Amino acid sequence: DAKTTQPNSMESNEEEPVHLPCNHSTISGTDYIHWYRQLPSQGPEYVIHGLTSNVNNRMASLAIAEDRKSSTLILHRATLRDAAVYYCILRDVTSGTYKYIFGTGTRLKVLA
Amino acid sequence: SAVISQKPSRDICQRGTSLTIQCQVDSQVTMMFWYRQQPGQSLTLIATANQGSEATYESGFVIDKFPISRPNLTFSTLTVSNMSPEDSSIYLCSVGGRATDTQYFGPGTRLTVL
Numbered sequence: 001d002a003k004t005t006q007p008n009s010m011e012s013n014e015e016e017p018v019h020l021p022c023n024h025s026t027i028s029g030t031d032y033i034h035w036y037r038q039l040p041s042q043g044p045e046y047v048i049h050g051l052t053s054n055v056n057n058r059m060a061s062l063a064i065a066e067d068r069k070s071s072t073l074i075l076h077r078a079t080l081r082d083a084a085v086y087y088c089i090l091r092d093v094t095s096g097t098y099k100y101i102f103g104t105g106t107r108l109k110v111l112a
Numbered sequence: 113s114a115v116i117s118q119k120p121s122r123d124i125c126q127r128g129t130s131l132t133i134q135c136q137v138d139s140q141v142t143m144m145f146w147y148r149q150q151p152g153q154s155l156t157l158i159a160t161a162n163q164g165s166e167a168t169y170e171s172g173f174v175i176d177k178f179p180i181s182r183p184n185l186t187f188s189t190l191t192v193s194n195m196s197p198e199d200s201s202i203y204l205c206s207v208g209g210r211a212t213d214t215q216y217f218g219p220g221t222r223l224t225v226l
Contacts, residue, residue, distance in 0.1 A: 034214070043116075043204050043217030044155070087154070098143055098208055100215060102155040 004088045009107040012078045020073040020106050022088030027068050032091045034100070035062065035073050037084040044087065047073065083110045114139055114207050116218035124224045125195055132191045133221045135205035140185035145215070146178070149202040158203075161188050195225045 005023040012018040024033065034049040048055055048062045050071075055062040061074040075082055087105040091098070115138040125131050135144065146158040158178055159167040167180040181189045192199050202222050208215035 036215075043206070043220050044215075045217070046214040049214070085154075099145060099157055099160055100155075100206075101157065102147075104154050 003101075004090060004103045006086070006088055006103060006106045008104065009109065011109045011111060012075075013111050014080060015077050018075040018078045018082070018108065018110075020075075020086050020088075020108065021070065022072070023070045024088070024090055025069045027090055028092065030092055033062065033064060033068075033071050034089045034091050035060070036087045036089065036100075037082075038087070038105075039081075039084045047086070049091075078108075078110045080110050080112060083108055114141060114216040116205060116207060116216055118203075118205060118218040118221050120221060121219065122222040122224075124226060126226055127196055129195055130191055130193045131195065131223060132189050133203050133205075133223075135188045135190070135218055137186045137207050141207040142185070143208050144182060144188045145206045145208065146180065146188075146190045147204045147206065147217075149204060149220070151201070155204065158190070192223065195223075197225045199223065200225045 032049055032051050035047040036044040037047050038044045048057055048060050050062045050064055063072045085105040085107050087102050089100050117136045119134045123131055144161045147155040148158055149155045157170050158173045159169045159180055161167045161180045161182040163182045163185050177193055179191045200223060202220040204217055204220045206215045206217040
């Protein structure tokens with residue numbers, strides 16, 4: 001299973017943009033990049049995913065490097081509610097198992 | 113999307129006993145997954161449970177310790193057997209369909225073993 005590397009923790013000021021990096025140098029051509037976040041005392045929730053092109057949704061943007069060996073989750077305006085652990089996960093669409101292998105994640109602290 | 117509920121939400125159990133955790137989904141799903149999250153740690157996949165077949169366990173997890181049932185497309189149970197304090201964790205179920213789809217996670221069951 002391909003692995004991801006993320007910083008253990010990051011801080012951001014409220015209402016400022018946040019860039020959460022993820023390295024996945026061993027990514028294969030069939031791996032999708034998924035981002036989830038886990039708020040305190042809750043199960044993980046989906047944020048965004050992509051394959052090659054940058055992606056936007058109402059929660060965030062995902063910027064994928066041209067060689068796909070890294071990606072960045074962008075929260076355009078951090079709020080206190082965005083304080084969570086963010087997980088970057090690679091998902092192989094050809095394995096048939098569809099399982100997620102979680103890394104250590106980045107704990108985001110948002111300062112008021 | 114899918115709405116997932118788990119029972120119990122939390123429990124405190126004695127060493128040597130067993131606890132069965134239920135996972136109910138509001139729609140029919142092919143794949144269900146069980147995870148363990150030890151205190152302060154990330155999620156670790158225990159097994160994949162597909163309806164009509166035996167669960168597939170990840171390395172380090174065995175059926176005798178974590179038997180799983182999947183009687184239909186909306187329900188699954190995970191039993192934590194012969195518990196020890198090291199089993200104190202949050203246990204989460206999730207559901208997912210196609211490889212490009214998202215997974216939806218339940219709220220988790222917080223287990224404390226004394």
